[in-house]
Amino acid sequence: MSKLSGTIIAGHGRHYVAVAEGQKLQCVTRQRKTNIAVGDIVNIVKTSDDQAVIESTAERKTLLYRSDQYKSKLLAANLTRLFIVVATEPGFADDLISRSLVAAEAAGIDAHLILNKTDVTGSLAKARERLLTYTSLGYPLHEVSARAEPGHAVAILMPLLQGQSSIFIGQSGMGKSSLINLLVPDADIAVREISAALDTGKHTTTFTRLYQLAFGGSIIDSPGFQEFGLYHLSEGMLERAFREFGPYLGGCKFYNCRHLIEPQCAILAALGEGKIARFRHTLYGQLLHESAQTLY
Numbered sequence: 001m002s003k004l005s006g007t008i009i010a011g012h013g014r015h016y017v018a019v020a021e022g023q024k025l026q027c028v029t030r031q032r033k034t035n036i037a038v039g040d041i042v043n044i045v046k047t048s049d050d051q052a053v054i055e056s057t058a059e060r061k062t063l064l065y066r067s068d069q070y071k072s073k074l075l076a077a078n079l080t081r082l083f084i085v086v087a088t089e090p091g092f093a094d095d096l097i098s099r100s101l102v103a104a105e106a107a108g109i110d111a112h113l114i115l116n117k118t119d120v121t122g123s124l125a126k127a128r129e130r131l132l133t134y135t136s137l138g139y140p141l142h143e144v145s146a147r148a149e150p151g152h153a154v155a156i157l158m159p160l161l162q163g164q165s166s167i168f169i170g171q172s173g174m175g176k177s178s179l180i181n182l183l184v185p186d187a188d189i190a191v192r193e194i195s196a197a198l199d200t201g202k203h204t205t206t207f208t209r210l211y212q213l214a215f216g217g218s219i220i221d222s223p224g225f226q227e228f229g230l231y232h233l234s235e236g237m238l239e240r241a242f243r244e245f246g247p248y249l250g251g252c253k254f255y256n257c258r259h260l261i262e263p264q265c266a267i268l269a270a271l272g273e274g275k276i277a278r279f280r281h282t283l284y285g286q287l288l289h290e291s292a293q294t295l296y
């Protein structure tokens with residue numbers, strides 16, 4: 001029995017697919033209850049040519065959660081970079097962008113924005129203006145057109161992905177799949193292989209999967225827009241996940257200020273002066289409320 005180290009590239013129920021030494025292996029865990037995420041590094045023991053048992057999981061560098069009805073479940077492990085894909089059209093939701101940024105900040109993952117469909121010039125200026133909220137906070141923005149300038153898109157994104165463990169997230173219609181297909185030319189084949197190994201039947205594209213990039217690094221694609229699980233975040237983690245709060249933290253009258261209604265709150269003062277975007281503060285309040293509702 002050979003012991004190997006592998007990377008989990010997909011999971012469905014108790015079944016997982018790991019890549020070890022360039023080979024895809026169908027894996028199961030010993031325990032019934034599992035706590036394994038795509039991107040996890042696992043120690044496995046082969047039981048046949050294409051099957052293995054997962055013995056243990058290596059310590060994670062980072063961990064992202066997805067939301068599942070007031071619970072946070074594992075979404076992806078060991079990510080170093082998160083790309084939020086937005087487009088000139090259809091319109092994108094600031095709430096979802098900000099929630100994704102909070103998830104990245106809390107997990108210690110570098111967040112970037114990609115503005116796709118720059119060929120739709122009619123809505124380009126408006127999209128750029130809306131994204132100023134994020135670029136002014138220091139989040140890098142990369143402009144591409146998967147359709148009109150695919151070569152340029154790859155040239156922009158490749159150096160950002162090389163050697164990183166990345167995830168692409170985006171609302172439907174932003175062009176996330178178009179971009180991933182440019183970066184992973186055989187993505188369709190990989191998905192079919194994974195689906196067969198997981199025996200997911202017709203639920204072909206409903207699982208989160210990791211693609212290893214030919215030029216080094218990996219991309220995780222998560223179907224649909226994953227609502228990030230933020231329920232596990234403490235008040236301290238939440239206030240630090242809003243970058244613009246940084247300069248004011250510690251400046252409130254009360255050391256345990258929640259920055260909602262307290263007198264002499266430095267965050268509320270900055271909000272009043274227009275130094276913090278109102279919708280971001282509103283989201284902060286909402287997340288604080290949501291994390292207090294958690295079921296466990």
Ligand SMILES: Nc1nc2c(ncn2[C@@H]2O[C@H](COP(=O)(O)OP(=O)(O)OP(=O)(O)O)[C@@H](O)[C@H]2O)c(=O)[nH]1
Binds near residue numbers: 116147171174177224
């Ligand atoms: N004009 C223009 N259209 C694009 C561009 N990139 C993608 N599209 C189109 O936008 C639509 C959505 O693209 P997808 O790649 O399927 O978007 P997605 O974000 O993966 O959306 P879902 O599959 O619904 O999650 C398709 O009709 C694409 O052809 C672009 O750069 N410019």
Ligand SMILES: [Zn+2]
Binds near residue numbers: 265268
């Ligand atoms: Zn305060």
